[in-house]
Amino acid sequence: MSAAAILQSGRPDECLVQGDYPLTRRDLAEIAGMIYSDAGIALNETKASLVYSRLSKRLRQIGLNSFRDYCALVGSAAGADERREMLSFLTTNFTRFFRENHHFEHLRTEVLPGLLSRAQAGGRVRIWSSACSDGQEPYSIALTVLSMAPNVANYDFKILATDIDPKIIALAKAGVYDAQAIETVDAGMRKKWFSQTPENRWQVSDQVKQLITFKELNLMAQWPFRGQFDVIFCRNVVIYFDEATQAKIWVRYADLLPPGGHLYIGHSERLSGEGKNRFDNTGITTYRHKGRV
Structure with a gap:
């Protein structure tokens, strides 16, 4: 599912994950679009809880009040470093010696x-x-x-x-x-x-x-x-x-x-x-x- 498809599947302002920083469909679509553009990783609605759990801690660390504010930051030129941080938080690095x-x-x-x-x-x-x-x-x-x-x-x-x-x-x-x-x-x-x-x-x-x-x-x-x-x-x-x-x-x-x-x-x-x-x-x-x- 593309970022556009995430938006088209429901109301943009619909809250997908409740919590200290509610994550809306629009927020998820914007984050998914950036991650796909930067790394080819395809996120969809089933990953909403994962996105929330990994990034809500980051919002707290840098003192932001909402995912709206976070999307605005990582979507701006001034937020290029934080956009790389976002990628680090959202990529999975499970491995082990002699796996498979x-x-x-x-x-x-x-x-x-x-x-x-x-x-x-x-x-x-x-x-x-x-x-x-x-x-x-x-x-x-x-x-x-x-x-x-x-x-x-x-x-x-x-x-x-x-x-x-x-x-x-x-x-x-x-x-x-x-x-x-x-x-x-x-x-x-x-x-x-x-x-x-x-x-x-x-x-x-x-x-x-x-x-x-x-x-x-x-x-x-x-x-x-x-x-x-x-x-x-x-x-x-x-x-x-x-x-x-x-x-x-x-x-x-x-x-x-x-x-x-x-x-x-x-x-x-x-x-x-x-x-x-x-x-x-x-x-x-x-x-x-x-x-x-």
Whole structure:
């Protein structure tokens, strides 16, 4: 449902969520329009309670009295910084180490042997974690690579990790996690590639970090890449896009992969549109690029 459709589905001044700061249909439509324009995320009326719960705290923090005032702020040039804050509040960053582990098993057994052989022969290898959240996905990729080739830093083998939220990128770069977060990390990996901090948290080692470059990137913007990637992870992010945006993103990924390159997507996601014809399914939400069709 577009912002216009939200408005057309009822009275603009109808209150969708009661509370300290009532959220009207018009407010939701304006917020949805900005989030869609900035990040491709499609919000509809079913997300009204989520929008309220995440942004009402922000209104209180910055001393505003209504969502009307907040919409006016984030819609203005003077509110550009707060508009980025709004995006941070409304994006979901749930992740964990080795989430959907079948992808990492496939990477380890079917993909990395060939890529590591190429790297050891002097070739270039690139992997992209395109919605990396707080870093647990790209660190899981790096740990999988290091478990097979501890000296991989000697080769031209790099992992790019990107996310739209600069705050979450800062957390990813820091690479510090609580004990619950690393429960899904193998004990041997934990002992070898993590260290405990004085606060009883877990710090990713510099040897792991050096394989990864973290960058802020909006998937809806231009992608400043000069070459192709051998593997792309895009998991549990396009579910927040509408069908048209999903179809475009699959094509863009296909354009960045060589024939034989691999794409991993989320368990609730499916390829669609023209991009669907550019891949062969090789496992659970696992795809191999078959080249131009």
